[in-house]
Amino acid sequence: MKTSLGQYGRLWSTYLTPQRGTVLLLAVLLFGNIGLQLFNPQVMRQFIDLAQAGAAPDVLVRIALLFVGVALLQQVLSVFVTWMSENVGWAATNALRGDLVAHCIGLDMSFHNAHTPGEMIERIDGDVTVLSAFFSQFVIQVLGNGLLLVGVLVLLFREDWRVGLTLTAFTLIALVTLGRLRNIAVPHWAAERQANAEFFGFLEERLAGTEDIRSSAAEPYVLRAFHALMRTQMRTSLKAALMINVLLNTIKVLTAVGTAAALGISGYLFLSGHVTLGTVYLAFHYTTMLERPIDTITRQMQELQKAGAGMLRARELLGTTSRIQEATRPVPPLPDGPLAVTFEDVSFSYADGQSAADGTGQATGKETVLHDLSFSLRPGTVLGLLGRTGSGKTTLTRLLFRLYDPDAGSVRLGAAGDLVDIRQVALDDLRRHVGMVTQNIQLFHATVRDNLTFFDPTVGDARILQALEELGLTEWLDTLPDGLDTVLESGGSGLSAGEAQLLAFTRIFLKDPGLVILDEASSRLDPVTERLIERAVEKLVRNRTAIIIAHRLGTVERADEVMILQDGRVGEHGERAALASDPASHFRRLLQAGLEDVLV
Numbered sequence: 157m158k159t160s161l162g163q164y165g166r167l168w169s170t171y172l173t174p175q176r177g178t179v180l181l182l183a184v185l186l187f188g189n190i191g192l193q194l195f196n197p198q199v200m201r202q203f204i205d206l207a208q209a210g211a212a213p214d215v216l217v218r219i220a221l222l223f224v225g226v227a228l229l230q231q232v233l234s235v236f237v238t239w240m241s242e243n244v245g246w247a248a249t250n251a252l253r254g255d256l257v258a259h260c261i262g263l264d265m266s267f268h269n270a271h272t273p274g275e276m277i278e279r280i281d282g283d284v285t286v287l288s289a290f291f292s293q294f295v296i297q298v299l300g301n302g303l304l305l306v307g308v309l310v311l312l313f314r315e316d317w318r319v320g321l322t323l324t325a326f327t328l329i330a331l332v333t334l335g336r337l338r339n340i341a342v343p344h345w346a347a348e349r350q351a352n353a354e355f356f357g358f359l360e361e362r363l364a365g366t367e368d369i370r371s372s373a374a375e376p377y378v379l380r381a382f383h384a385l386m387r388t389q390m391r392t393s394l395k396a397a398l399m400i401n402v403l404l405n406t407i408k409v410l411t412a413v414g415t416a417a418a419l420g421i422s423g424y425l426f427l428s429g430h431v432t433l434g435t436v437y438l439a440f441h442y443t444t445m446l447e448r449p450i451d452t453i454t455r456q457m458q459e460l461q462k463a464g465a466g467m468l469r470a471r472e473l474l475g476t477t478s479r480i481q482e483a484t485r486p487v488p489p490l491p492d493g494p495l496a497v498t499f500e501d502v503s504f505s506y507a508d509g510q511s512a513a514d515g516t517g518q519a520t521g522k523e524t525v526l527h528d529l530s531f532s533l534r535p536g537t538v539l540g541l542l543g544r545t546g547s548g549k550t551t552l553t554r555l556l557f558r559l560y561d562p563d564a565g566s567v568r569l570g571a572a573g574d575l576v577d578i579r580q581v582a583l584d585d586l587r588r589h590v591g592m593v594t595q596n597i598q599l600f601h602a603t604v605r606d607n608l609t610f611f612d613p614t615v616g617d618a619r620i621l622q623a624l625e626e627l628g629l630t631e632w633l634d635t636l637p638d639g640l641d642t643v644l645e646s647g648g649s650g651l652s653a654g655e656a657q658l659l660a661f662t663r664i665f666l667k668d669p670g671l672v673i674l675d676e677a678s679s680r681l682d683p684v685t686e687r688l689i690e691r692a693v694e695k696l697v698r699n700r701t702a703i704i705i706a707h708r709l710g711t712v713e714r715a716d717e718v719m720i721l722q723d724g725r726v727g728e729h730g731e732r733a734a735l736a737s738d739p740a741s742h743f744r745r746l747l748q749a750g751l752e753d754v755l756v
């Protein structure tokens with residue numbers, strides 16, 4: 157894919173239109189700034205010519221004051237231009253970052269499985285930061301410096317066409333030379349950055365693994381790898397530094413050549429009486445002014461290439477569509493209260509994430525996790541879901557939440573006798589009616605209150621306290637230093653696994669869904685917490701349909717029905733009491749073998 161000018165233009169207009177007032181003002185200031193830069197040497201020229209002609213001192217003082225005033229004004233304008241262009245750049249790229257984050261949050265789980273957090277940070281922040289330079293500077297710099305360049309050359313032509321021609325030729329040669337040289341230098345700079353990144357990646361990993369390295373006496377191996385990386389780094393840095401020097405020296409030499417040419421030709425014209433001394437000064441000064449635009453323009457052309465890559469990646473990300481599509485015409489909201497659940501011939505496999513990202517949605521060689529799964533639950537039933545690790549229990553619950561859609565068959569929810577395919581239910585309605593406690597509970601670096609309400613300020617403290625009370629957590633709350641205002645560590649460190657689960661239960665309790673899913677963590681808990689959890693589960697499943705993926709006998713005993721999954725198929729499904737007393741049932745054998753030893 158190549159970036160066309162049109163794509164740059166579209167991105168520009170999307171994110172700059174909201175700021176068009178500021179952008180317009182910026183352009184005006186910029187033109188003013190350039191105008192002043194071009195104007196001041198003219199003042200100086202006049203000063204020289206008048207001084208040479210023996211003008212009165214007060215006239216010269218007035219011109220000198222004008223020169224200082226213009227120079228000051230130009231500096232003030234420069235400050236404003238910089239400030240505003242940074243503002244415009246950040247506002248535009250933050251809007252783009254926001255769009256990317258919103259888009260990615262809406263993408264399905266297979267996308268997120270295929271992209272690591274590090275990659276997402278790089279794509280949403282890193283790529284966009286490169287674009288920021290493009291937004292805030294490119295047009296301003298290229299347009300501004302281009303105008304400055306043209307302005308200088310036009311004014312030189314106005315003085316004398318021979319001077320103008322010489323310096324135009326010089327400018328073109330300088331632009332081409334520097335542009336070429338930079339292109340030669342870029343790969344060396346990229347190689348240096350890559351070597352740096354690799355070196356730090358290596359260091360970080362080895363430092364984190366110090367204990368293992370020592371205990372397995374791997375120091376010599378680590379040191380050898382270290383030396384190899386250092387050698388690469390040195391080689392690439394040397395080359396990169398050399399290229400920078402070549403570039404800087406070329407700029408210096410070019411400027412010297414340009415100045416010599418300007419002085420040579422205008423000096424000659426002065427001696428032959430064609431121009432005044434002021435004009436010689438003017439030509440000299442304007443020539444020194446050419447250096448910066450030439451440097452900036454070639455540099456910005458390179459930024460453009462980087463921005464092109466960043467833009468492509470941003471557009472590609474925005475172009476990724478979620479496989480979980482919102483129903484086009486959603487059915488009326490699900491009823492409140494316990495829900496009936498039906499799985500009808502559901503088959504499912506995790507397609508590999510790459511195909512999700514490129515939008516084809518077709519994966520090759522995927523393994524079916526659920527096979528033609530069918531079962532029904534009446535409203536208010538508590539189902540104990542059992543099965544060996546990897547049998548598809550967690551997967552089944554993910555389908556209920558539409559984290560994934562089944563490949564075949566349908567999942568239906570609703571009031572008894574009035575079930576609808578969940579693909580026809582509005583997503584937020586579905587997720588309001590289904591609550592899930594996952595095996596890995598995610599806690600945020602925020603207060604207990606925010607962790608419980610998911611940052612919803614409309615949930616009052618009274619309700620939170622009541623929920624905690626009902627789940628038997630008041631005593632636990634009292635142990636926290638600041639009560640609901642206690643700030644939890646991110647990732648829930650500082651909380652035991654049991655406490656994290658209890659917090660997750662409270663979340664569900666506050667949400668009050670008609671179907672709850674508990675995916676019990678398989679970690680063993682201390683007896684006190686275990687009792688607390690059992691009591692909380694008891695409360696939680698009351699007057700709700702529940703699917704409990706149980707690893708503990710205590711939780712299984714709470715179930716009305718038991719279903720055993722075997723390699724993604726229903727191995728057994730029935731009333732718990734009936735199965736427990738049926739000598740031929742798999743469940744009974746499980747109980748006899750010691751459920752916890754088999755399942756945990």
Ligand code: ATP
Pocket residue numbers: 269506525543544545546547548549550551552595
């Ligand atoms: P456990 O008791 O260990 O929690 P489980 O019954 O919940 O196991 P699942 O997590 O549903 O098992 O996994 C079923 C199968 O799907 C496994 O073979 C697993 O490797 C695979 N699987 C699970 N999650 C993913 C995923 N995100 N992407 C690809 N494959 C997955």
Ligand code: MG
Pocket residue numbers: 549550551595675
């Ligand atoms: Mg699981």
